[in-house]
Amino acid sequence: MELEDRIRRDDGNPSPGLLAAELKTTGQVLGYCGLIHNSYGRPQEPELAFEFLQEFWSRGFATEACEAVLDHARALGYRRLWATVREWNGASRRVLEKSGFVETGRVEPDGEHGALLFTMLEFD
Numbered sequence: 001m002e003l004e005d006r007i008r009r010d011d012g013n014p015s016p017g018l019l020a021a022e023l024k025t026t027g028q029v030l031g032y033c034g035l036i037h038n039s040y041g042r043p044q045e046p047e048l049a050f051e052f053l054q055e056f057w058s059r060g061f062a063t064e065a066c067e068a069v070l071d072h073a074r075a076l077g078y079r080r081l082w083a084t085v086r087e088w089n090g091a092s093r094r095v096l097e098k099s100g101f102v103e104t105g106r107v108e109p110d111g112e113h114g115a116l117l118f119t120m121l122e123f124d
Contacts, residue, residue: 018049021065030056033065035073038082040118046073048083048121050095057091066099070121080122087115 018034031052038047048069052062073081083101085092093103096119106118 017046019069021050021052021061029053030061031065033062033069035069035081040082040084042080042082045080045082046078048073048081048096048099048101050092062092062095063098066095070099074123078123080120083119083121084116085119086110086113087117093117093119 017036018032021030021033022028023030031050033048033050035046036049037043038045040047048066050062050066050069052065070081081101083096085096087107099121101119101121104118104120108116108118110116
């Protein structure tokens with residue numbers, strides 16, 4: 001598992017703010033989720049990032065991990081978060097929507113990977 005190897009190689013923290021998502025019962029790595037520096041001009045408003053191994057898709061793990069990260073972000077006092085998602089990635093778009101993110105209408109081409117959509121979440 002390439003993603004699992006990368007996460008393990010980086011001590012469960014593949015990038016600042018990203019955490020390995022693991023099964024509670026076995027410790028098996030499912031993917032990662034966390035906050036990263038916003039690379040689109042808003043350093044005080046981090047970006048939510050997540051990626052899960054395909055074998056764990058459509059089982060609610062991404063939504064659960066995102067909710068935990070959002071609870072932590074709220075507790076840290078963040079007022080707004082961002083997330084980018086590929087236009088064709090309906091599953092990740094649904095995770096973001098369930099987590100309260102809304103599409104902003106900003107779309108940027110991303111070469112052969114398709115359009116990149118910008119989403120935002122504002123805490124109450």
